[in-house]
Amino acid sequence: MRTNQLLSESVEKLLAWYPAHARDLPWRQDQEPYHVWLSEIMLQQTRVEAVKGYYRRFLQALPDIAALADAPEEQLLKLWEGLGYYNRVRNLQKAARQIMTEHSGVFPGEYAKIRKLSGIGPYTAGAIASICFEQPTPAVDGNVLRVMSRILNDHSCVDLPKVKQRFTEQLAAVYPAGQCGMLTQALMELGATVCVPNGAPRCDACPVRELCIAHEQQTVEQLPVRAEKKKRRIEHRTVFVFLCGDAAAVRKREDKGLLAGLWEFPNLPHTCTPEEAIAWGEEMGVHPTALLQSQERVHIFTHIEWHMTCYFFRCLHQSDGFVWADADALQGQYSLPTAFRLFLPDVLELLNQAP
DNA sequence: CAAACGTGGGT
DNA sequence: TACCCAAGTTT
Numbered sequence: 001m002r003t004n005q006l007l008s009e010s011v012e013k014l015l016a017w018y019p020a021h022a023r024d025l026p027w028r029q030d031q032e033p034y035h036v037w038l039s040e041i042m043l044q045q046t047r048v049e050a051v052k053g054y055y056r057r058f059l060q061a062l063p064d065i066a067a068l069a070d071a072p073e074e075q076l077l078k079l080w081e082g083l084g085y086y087n088r089v090r091n092l093q094k095a096a097r098q099i100m101t102e103h104s105g106v107f108p109g110e111y112a113k114i115r116k117l118s119g120i121g122p123y124t125a126g127a128i129a130s131i132c133f134e135q136p137t138p139a140v141d142g143n144v145l146r147v148m149s150r151i152l153n154d155h156s157c158v159d160l161p162k163v164k165q166r167f168t169e170q171l172a173a174v175y176p177a178g179q180c181g182m183l184t185q186a187l188m189e190l191g192a193t194v195c196v197p198n199g200a201p202r203c204d205a206c207p208v209r210e211l212c213i214a215h216e217q218q219t220v221e222q223l224p225v226r227a228e229k230k231k232r233r234i235e236h237r238t239v240f241v242f243l244c245g246d247a248a249a250v251r252k253r254e255d256k257g258l259l260a261g262l263w264e265f266p267n268l269p270h271t272c273t274p275e276e277a278i279a280w281g282e283e284m285g286v287h288p289t290a291l292l293q294s295q296e297r298v299h300i301f302t303h304i305e306w307h308m309t310c311y312f313f314r315c316l317h318q319s320d321g322f323v324w325a326d327a328d329a330l331q332g333q334y335s336l337p338t339a340f341r342l343f344l345p346d347v348l349e350l351l352n353q354a355p
Numbered sequence: 356c357a358a359a360c361g362t363g364g365g366t
Numbered sequence: 367t368a369c370c371c372a373a374g375t376t377t
Binding site for chain 1: 356357358359360361362363364365366
């Protein structure tokens with residue numbers, strides 16, 4: 001068990017290093033399970049800087065699990081607007097309701113029970129169990145995969161589930177009783193601030209440098225080994241801003257698939273000419289009278305690229321097929337994902353101009 | 356297990 | 367511009 005010895009010594013170095021180098025982050029004020037849980041969900045695939053404001057606003061609006069369980073979905077989506085991966089917040093509420101009904105409103109303290117909550121996978125369960133409940137449960141995220149690859153000089157592809165599982169087991173064997181939460185955070189902190197990806201690892205500042213095999217072998221920059229990414233597909237869309245009176249037409253997206261349940265400006269999944277756009281407006285009963293402007297916008301998702309043509313129309317009729325939202329509602333009530341919020345400044349300006 | 360699922364920042 | 371990501375989970 002050479003690996004076990006190496007990791008065990010690394011753990012000692014990390015625990016000694018962490019207290020003086022931990023960033024002061026809002027979700028590190030306490031070990032309240034609700035706080036740690038919320039932060040972990042928000043931080044999934046999301047930068048610390050992007051999360052800070054959302055975290056503060058969310059807790060202010062919904063201070064505890066009971067409040068989260070009772071919140072209307074519109075409020076949840078508004079609080080999450082712009083953060084992305086919107087199923088995260090729906091699962092968050094599902095889990096809150098699970099906790100209320102199955103755990104009497106008390107966040108469960110065992111990994112297996114935590115893992116059963118909606119939206120909580122192996123990583124998040126390990127993080128909460130170790131940070132909040134001092135269980136020896138590793139939380140293997142992208143940071144930890146990178147740190148482990150390098151310390152062990154392991155060139156396995158970290159995108160393979162088996163590899164993540166192996167790292168989890170190897171780490172579990174050296175988790176330090178009484179300092180489990182600290183180790184979880186120390187590993188991620190090292191990955192986030194020192195053992196960073198791309199060409200910028202700060203090995204000179206690393207507490208594990210003398211133990212790190214990749215450093216010794218000068219393979220740090222080649223690790224971790226990642227799977228190839230698939231190419232994005234391009235989709236063309238035509239977006240319609242129908243203005244009538246002091247309002248613009250919006251509609252709610254389906255509850256399945258991309259941007260599920262969020263609001264959008266009406267749109268079609270292909271590129272329309274102005275003539276076709278006017279014809280569709282007639283078909284939808286809004287009676288477009290003037291084409292105020294048109295523009296091209298691109299919005300990039302992880303796996304799709306939307307190439308949007310947007311037509312802004314002044315219209316005669318607020319037809320029943322849409323919901324008509326004034327400026328205040330557009331900003332305060334309906335959750336527009338970024339792909340559509342792109343058009344909001346121009347919409348607001350036009351609404352402001354001609355009532 | 357591969358694909359779906361958002362966004363914004365850095366090089 | 368194009369690509370890489372950042373504290374993953376669900377299906």
